[in-house]
Amino acid sequence: MSGYRPPYTIKEEKLILKYIIKHQGYYQLRGRKFWVQMEESLPGERTWQSMKEHFRKQMIPNIANPLYNLSSKEISFIRDGYKVSANDGNDAKQTKYPARNLDEYMTSDESD
Numbered sequence: 067m068s069g070y071r072p073p074y075t076i077k078e079e080k081l082i083l084k085y086i087i088k089h090q091g092y093y094q095l096r097g098r099k100f101w102v103q104m105e106e107s108l109p110g111e112r113t114w115q116s117m118k119e120h121f122r123k124q125m126i127p128n129i130a131n132p133l134y135n136l137s138s139k140e141i142s143f144i145r146d147g148y149k150v151s152a153n154d155g156n157d158a159k160q161t162k163y164p165a166r167n168l169d170e171y172m173t174s175d176e177s178d
Contacts, residue, residue, distance in 0.1 A: 071111070074120050076133050081108055082117055082125070083134055083144070092147025095121070 085104050086092065094100035098114070105114035112120075126148055129141055136144075 071116070074112075074124070078110065078112065079120075079125055080134060081110075082121060083136065083140075086144060087140060092143050093151050095144075095148045096151040 082104070085108060086095070089100075089103075091100045091104075101114035101118045104117060105112070108117075126145075129136070129144055
């Protein structure tokens with residue numbers, strides 16, 4: 067263990083969710099590659115393993131948390147994608163399960 071890390075903040079959790087939505091990674095949430103790319107793209111010191119485990123253990127069970135400011139469609143896409151990727155193994159392919167485009171559901175300040 068490299069040292070103590072403080073608990074995730076709502077801001078960090080929102081960054082994770084925003085990344086998932088922006089990159090339409092709903093069906094890649096159980097794999098490794100998506101999280102590695104997220105680690106390289108997001109600011110901060112969280113490892114991809116930490117983000118993935120936090121998402122799995124803390125965020126998915128509470129995905130409807132009003133502090134996340136997600137629409138019901140966004141919640142549904144994330145839940146459905148997570149379930150499908152579980153049923154199809156770690157390599158759910160985007161070609162088999164086409165990504166849903168959330169751009170039409172995002173407001174201008176959410177799409178930044």
